Amino acid sequence: MSTAACSILFAVPDAQALLAKAIDPEAAAVSRFQAGEEAAFEELVSRREAEIYRLSLRMLGDAEDAMEATQDAFLRAYRALPRFRGDAAFRTWLVGIAINVCRSRLVSRENRNRRREVIDILVERTTRRKGPCNPSTNRVGTGQSWSENPR
Numbered sequence: 001m002s003t004a005a006c007s008i009l010f011a012v013p014d015a016q017a018l019l020a021k022a023i024d025p026e027a028a029a030v031s032r033f034q035a036g037e038e039a040a041f042e043e044l045v046s047r048r049e050a051e052i053y054r055l056s057l058r059m060l061g062d063a064e065d066a067m068e069a070t071q072d073a074f075l076r077a078y079r080a081l082p083r084f085r086g087d088a089a090f091r092t093w094l095v096g097i098a099i100n101v102c103r104s105r106l107v108s109r110e111n112r113n114r115r116r117e118v119i120d121i122l123v124e125r126t127t128r129r130k131g132p133c134n135p136s137t138n139r140v141g142t143g144q145s146w147s148e149n150p151r
Helices: 003-011 015-023 025-034 039-060 063-083 090-128
Strands: none
Touching: 025 039, 025 063, 025 090, 039 063, 039 090, 063 090
């Protein structure tokens, strides 16, 4: 690039951003979407959907969870894109969103598994127990089984 072109590039406010949009089709699509062109988002999805799905699949290990995470990532991106400043490339920003979605799903999955384990332990302790607190074998405080005292 010539010296004159460089001085113009740095003298004009946002000239670098304009140049980047001219070179990067995703940056151009982001600008069009922010200007109100909804179809531009479909272009962004079609360019990155497979990549985000593969990332989600690697992180979550389940195809159905990965598909849901991919959809969730794009939904979050759609909602946040009007506020996207372009400090990073769209791809970088979207990958960050997808990673956060997957992390949230992993934490939820872990919490759900912990709750199931606690419930299983409680059920196991309750069913092993004999005595006045087990309604299947004994009526509380009477010593009679449920079948011995018809009502």
